[in-house]
Amino acid sequence: MDIEDLKTRILAGERRALARAITLVESGRADHRAQALSLLEALKGHGREALRVGLSGTPGVGKSTFIEAFGMMLTAQGLKVAVLAVDPSSARSGGSILGDKTRMERLSRDKNAFIRPSPSQSQLGGVARRTREAIDLCEAAGFDVVLIETVGVGQSETMVAEMSDLFLLLLAPAGGDELQGVKRGIMEMADILLVNKADGALKSTAVRTCADYAGALRLLRKRPQDPEGFPKAMTVSALEDSGLLTAWEEMQFLADWRRETGQFAGRRAEQARFWFEAEVRERLLARLKREPVKGAMEALARDVEAGGLTPSAAAEELLRDYLQMG
Numbered sequence: 001m002d003i004e005d006l007k008t009r010i011l012a013g014e015r016r017a018l019a020r021a022i023t024l025v026e027s028g029r030a031d032h033r034a035q036a037l038s039l040l041e042a043l044k045g046h047g048r049e050a051l052r053v054g055l056s057g058t059p060g061v062g063k064s065t066f067i068e069a070f071g072m073m074l075t076a077q078g079l080k081v082a083v084l085a086v087d088p089s090s091a092r093s094g095g096s097i098l099g100d101k102t103r104m105e106r107l108s109r110d111k112n113a114f115i116r117p118s119p120s121q122s123q124l125g126g127v128a129r130r131t132r133e134a135i136d137l138c139e140a141a142g143f144d145v146v147l148i149e150t151v152g153v154g155q156s157e158t159m160v161a162e163m164s165d166l167f168l169l170l171l172a173p174a175g176g177d178e179l180q181g182v183k184r185g186i187m188e189m190a191d192i193l194l195v196n197k198a199d200g201a202l203k204s205t206a207v208r209t210c211a212d213y214a215g216a217l218r219l220l221r222k223r224p225q226d227p228e229g230f231p232k233a234m235t236v237s238a239l240e241d242s243g244l245l246t247a248w249e250e251m252q253f254l255a256d257w258r259r260e261t262g263q264f265a266g267r268r269a270e271q272a273r274f275w276f277e278a279e280v281r282e283r284l285l286a287r288l289k290r291e292p293v294k295g296a297m298e299a300l301a302r303d304v305e306a307g308g309l310t311p312s313a314a315a316e317e318l319l320r321d322y323l324q325m326g
């Protein structure tokens with residue numbers, strides 16, 4: 001593959017080149033990995049700074065509907081929008097890819113939009129790396145907004161929050177008891193809570209739910225990355241296209257404030273450090289699970305069990321002889 005040519009075409013905003021580059025970063029082959037790294041290195045510092053918006057919400061809350069409506073609104077303003085999905089379950093079902101193709105039909109035909117479904121990779125670590133690198137590629141290709149969608153299950157939310165400038169949590173209208181269902185940790189990550197489906201018969205419930213969440217947000221500890229009034233809760237209807245413009249205005253206000261105060265750049269710097277450390281940890285752990293380290297570790301473990309070696313001496317031997325450490 002001609003990396004120099006791919007670079008030129010990505011910088012020119014060619015969508016097919018972008019798609020090919022994302023396929024390259026997703027590949028598990030060692031030669032592809034080397035090419036992907038040199039491409040990312042070559043693109044570094046080029047392109048623009050997109051606004052990276054993370055979006056999470058439980059299945060059925062309306063993420064796909066929201067992204068389609070929100071994305072269409074942005075492209076109508078002349079903005080280029082990329083949508084990446086982090087779906088830890090896609091390895092199992094593959095269902096969400098199919099669903100999103102039909103649900104984001106209009107957006108996927110828009111020439112200012114680029115939609116990339118989650119790859120079927122089961123390892124969350126692999127998904128994280130691929131998504132981070134895909135974000136960089138989208139920035140190089142000149143996208144203004146990169147939406148990173150994840151379904152609200154466990155770790156994937158934290159992961160998406162760690163690669164976003166703004167994090168949105170999409171919620172359903174619900175009775176008072178169900179508010180408890182949103183984990184405190186997830187509330188604390190969110191910059192804006194969007195109570196969706198504020199239309200028709202659900203509207204009044206949505207307004208009440210929104211007030212409840214606003215109350216809950218006021219109880220959270222004040223964060224340095226927030227201006228007065230944030231994080232905030234709002235109602236939207238993705239189906240009826242209402243509240244989306246207001247939500248976008250709030251996002252821009254928040255992003256501008258963070259840019260002016262240095263919070264924006266500071267957060268990106270912290271995230272870069274976070275992912276560097278995470279990748280080192282993960283790759284070290286991966287080596288433990290591969291031969292010859294795996295077998296040596298098992299043999300040493302049996303020695304330790306039998307009382308032949310102390311745990312410390314065995315660890316020392318493994319690190320020195322098999323990992324060239326210490």
Ligand SMILES: Nc1nc2c(ncn2[C@@H]2O[C@H](COP(=O)(O)OP(=O)(O)OP(=O)(O)O)[C@@H](O)[C@H]2O)c(=O)[nH]1
Pocket residue numbers: 057058059060061062063064065066096099103151196197198199200202236237238239240
């Ligand atoms: N009334 C109403 N229904 C909505 C709204 N947004 C989405 N829906 C409906 O909710 C259902 C689920 O919407 P999706 O957009 O597929 O939800 P999702 O969060 O992407 O779901 P998964 O991909 O399964 O995680 C669909 O039947 C939508 O038509 C809304 O604003 N109002």
Ligand SMILES: [Mg+2]
Pocket residue numbers: 063064065096099100
């Ligand atoms: Mg969906």
